[in-house]
Amino acid sequence: MSKAYEIARERYAALGIDTEKVLDQLQNFHLSMHCWQADDVAGFESAGDLTGGIQATGNYPGKARNVEELRSDILKAKSLIPGTHRLNLHEIYGEFGGKKVDRDQVGPEHFEGWMQWSREHNTPLDFNSTSFSHPKSGNLSLSNPDKGIRDFWIEHTKRCRDIADAMGKNQGDPCIMNVWVHDGCKDLSVNHYMYRSLLKDSLDQIFAEKKTWMKDCIEGKVFGIGLESFTVGSHDFYTAYAAANGKIPTIDTGHYHPTESPADKVSALLQFVPELMLHVSRPVRWDSDHVTIMDDPTLELFAEIVRAGALDRVHYGLDYFDGAINRIGAYVIGSRAAQKCMLRALLEPTATISKYEIEGRTAEVLTYLEEAKAMPWGAVYDEFCERNGVPVGEAYLKEIADYEKNVTLKR
Numbered sequence: 001m002s003k004a005y006e007i008a009r010e011r012y013a014a015l016g017i018d019t020e021k022v023l024d025q026l027q028n029f030h031l032s033m034h035c036w037q038a039d040d041v042a043g044f045e046s047a048g049d050l051t052g053g054i055q056a057t058g059n060y061p062g063k064a065r066n067v068e069e070l071r072s073d074i075l076k077a078k079s080l081i082p083g084t085h086r087l088n089l090h091e092i093y094g095e096f097g098g099k100k101v102d103r104d105q106v107g108p109e110h111f112e113g114w115m116q117w118s119r120e121h122n123t124p125l126d127f128n129s130t131s132f133s134h135p136k137s138g139n140l141s142l143s144n145p146d147k148g149i150r151d152f153w154i155e156h157t158k159r160c161r162d163i164a165d166a167m168g169k170n171q172g173d174p175c176i177m178n179v180w181v182h183d184g185c186k187d188l189s190v191n192h193y194m195y196r197s198l199l200k201d202s203l204d205q206i207f208a209e210k211k212t213w214m215k216d217c218i219e220g221k222v223f224g225i226g227l228e229s230f231t232v233g234s235h236d237f238y239t240a241y242a243a244a245n246g247k248i249p250t251i252d253t254g255h256y257h258p259t260e261s262p263a264d265k266v267s268a269l270l271q272f273v274p275e276l277m278l279h280v281s282r283p284v285r286w287d288s289d290h291v292t293i294m295d296d297p298t299l300e301l302f303a304e305i306v307r308a309g310a311l312d313r314v315h316y317g318l319d320y321f322d323g324a325i326n327r328i329g330a331y332v333i334g335s336r337a338a339q340k341c342m343l344r345a346l347l348e349p350t351a352t353i354s355k356y357e358i359e360g361r362t363a364e365v366l367t368y369l370e371e372a373k374a375m376p377w378g379a380v381y382d383e384f385c386e387r388n389g390v391p392v393g394e395a396y397l398k399e400i401a402d403y404e405k406n407v408t409l410k411r
Helices: 002-013 019-027 067-078 108-120 147-171 192-206 235-245 263-269 296-307 327-346 350-358 362-373 377-387 393-406
Strands: 031-034 086-090 125-128 175-179 214-219 248-252 276-280 314-318
Touching (some): 002 019, 002 377, 019 327, 019 377, 031 067, 031 327, 086 108, 108 125, 147 214, 214 235, 214 276, 235 248, 248 263, 263 296, 314 327, 327 377, 327 393, 350 362
Parallel strands (some): 031 314, 086 125, 125 175, 175 214, 214 248, 248 276, 276 314
């Protein structure tokens, strides 16, 4: 393996690329792992089945049933993924002590255990408000014409910002908090303007108080399950809101039309907003949240970030919840795939290709782009795994199988 890396290092050096510098950059590439892959977005509220434009599919045995099992699964997955990473929590994953705590009453005290765990395991936390799977979810939350329901969700989201701020202060690093609401209509609607006016007003109230230790993200979508005809928080709505209010738009790779490129949003949005948040998953025909793999859309997404010189302006989260496969395997496969996409982007001889493009030498551009695909980037990733003390290649499968046999199948 060392010999393979040395050969790769020499080949990349011939292209003007220092693989040691790239390995340092990859070490500083921190994914925000999503807690909801471990339990199919159930959470710990016992609020019932998923509702509100969201769905998890599959019934693979052994999903986490409580916070202890969830943390155990996450730590196991982290032990098989090179580098250091963050954890992204939804509000429904608080520790409520067996009591009914409604979402407009939640506070930082319900996440003290997570904050202690964060310090102990060097895992900074990110956060999300949760508007789905609740008796007051319905089809509309922050855009509901019923003021009582709307105020309930406004208060919930304000309290989530308080929690995120406490998390950021606890870890000495801003907590990235994402707001996604499923709001929309199953069938035809004539009240688009009204719903969007209400959503804007709700967001204005939510964001009125400045916070020191958290950053606000807002996430759009094409449609939700049961909400196919109209989405209040469309991409146009949130792009405009983010640009006007200095907020961070979230690019969820499953939330666009199948032929639309999320990668192309990077260079466009960064002209007008301070930062971007990514939710990386794999849509198969729709927002199906399959496990991330090293496919062309994901490769292009990370390439565009590197080409834009925006490594320090993008936050990298995963967002899939595939209950059809081993959930630890899902974490490891998806996380490593995202790292490989970033690695290949960092190893691209972008400066050389850019020079040829400006000179109008298209044949040279295509040649370098094509040859980059066949360069020995895999040896560089193997070296990265080796230096981080995690299994190389498919060797992690044995550990996953052992964990399944000894832990998850006994649940």
